[in-house]
Amino acid sequence: MTMTSGADSSDERAGRREGPRREPRAQHTAGPRAQHTAGRRAGQSSERRATQPAAAPVVVARCEQLRREYGRGETAVLALDGVSLRLNAGEVVALTGPSGSGKSTLLHVLGAMDEPDGGYVEVAGNALAGMDDGQASAFRNAHLGFVFQLFHLVASLSAEQNVALPARLGGLDDGRARARARELLERVGLAGLEQRTPDRMSGGQRQRVAVARALINDPALVLADEPTGNLDHVTGGEIVELLVSLAHERDVAVLVATHDPAVTAAADRELRLVDGRLVVPA
Numbered sequence: 001m002t003m004t005s006g007a008d009s010s011d012e013r014a015g016r017r018e019g020p021r022r023e024p025r026a027q028h029t030a031g032p033r034a035q036h037t038a039g040r041r042a043g044q045s046s047e048r049r050a051t052q053p054a055a056a057p058v059v060v061a062r063c064e065q066l067r068r069e070y071g072r073g074e075t076a077v078l079a080l081d082g083v084s085l086r087l088n089a090g091e092v093v094a095l096t097g098p099s100g101s102g103k104s105t106l107l108h109v110l111g112a113m114d115e116p117d118g119g120y121v122e123v124a125g126n127a128l129a130g131m132d133d134g135q136a137s138a139f140r141n142a143h144l145g146f147v148f149q150l151f152h153l154v155a156s157l158s159a160e161q162n163v164a165l166p167a168r169l170g171g172l173d174d175g176r177a178r179a180r181a182r183e184l185l186e187r188v189g190l191a192g193l194e195q196r197t198p199d200r201m202s203g204g205q206r207q208r209v210a211v212a213r214a215l216i217n218d219p220a221l222v223l224a225d226e227p228t229g230n231l232d233h234v235t236g237g238e239i240v241e242l243l244v245s246l247a248h249e250r251d252v253a254v255l256v257a258t259h260d261p262a263v264t265a266a267a268d269r270e271l272r273l274v275d276g277r278l279v280v281p282a
């Protein structure tokens with residue numbers, strides 16, 4: 001398999017299996033997060049988009065030459081070895097590669113849950129280096145959504161309370177947070193189940209709650225780590241379809257680490273890691 005090196009070339013070559021499926025977003029003059037939000041809120045009609053020249057995509061995440069090394073000396077593992085990429089508003093990118101190739105590590109670095117040993121990361125206009133724990137958690141709550149293989153819902157809270165939680169943490173009052181949560185639960189197909197706790201839901205229903213929770217603060221980027229890994233094929237397919245349609249409809253970038261070919265097929269493009277490096281997908 002061909003190794004790639006260099007910043008943008010690896011992204012470009014590793015990334016695109018085919019052209020972008022949708023119109024690029026409108027370009028704005030403000031920073032990436034503002035651009036992202038403005039592009040979404042502007043609500044350009046399809047007629048307007050059809051008559052305007054193609055604009056450059058809005059970049060919501062950028063990494064340059066990321067390095068992450070675990071341990072030292074002979075037992076050291078280079079989990080990320082010079083990873084450079086860009087993620088655009090409204091695109092779903094499948095992050096593939098063998099077990100141990102660095103997918104979760106990359107999601108953790110992009111999610112400000114882990115610091116790289118070298119390189120640069122910027123998400124929603126924020127350089128992630130040097131944030132303390134409080135800044136990182138405020139950043140995550142404001143700009144990111146997370147969807148995990150094991151759902152990570154709070155067992156004692158209803159679906160509505162689980163979805164509302166990030167909005168409450170962001171300072172929204174309880175009534176408005178719950179109203180937003182109910183809207184999102186309806187959007188993900190769970191109308192009527194708002195007051196259920198996760199232990200009385202199926203895996204697919206739990207993952208729908210997690211998807212709604214990931215979106216409640218209107219994030220620029222959603223990071224999903226094997227979101228279909230615990231679901232049967234059909235239910236997993238439904239979750240992927242939901243993620244893709246929500247990303248497109250809300251102009252959210254989604255990076256989804258996966259071993260599931262159905263996820264990769266549904267994504268707009270694929271980035272493949274092998275031994276901590278981006279390579280051209282087979």
Ligand SMILES: Nc1ncnc2c1ncn2[C@@H]1O[C@H](COP(=O)(O)OP(=O)(O)OP(=O)(O)O)[C@@H](O)[C@H]1O
Pocket residue numbers: 070071077078079097098099100101102103104105106
């Ligand atoms: N906390 C850690 N301490 C030491 N090594 C780690 C740690 N986390 C990950 N690694 C190592 O870093 C490499 C990349 O791991 P990572 O979890 O990112 O892989 P992955 O692509 O997500 O794999 P999988 O598909 O199995 O989830 C592996 O060699 C792993 O053993």
Ligand SMILES: [Mg+2]
Pocket residue numbers: 103104105225257
């Ligand atoms: Mg992993």
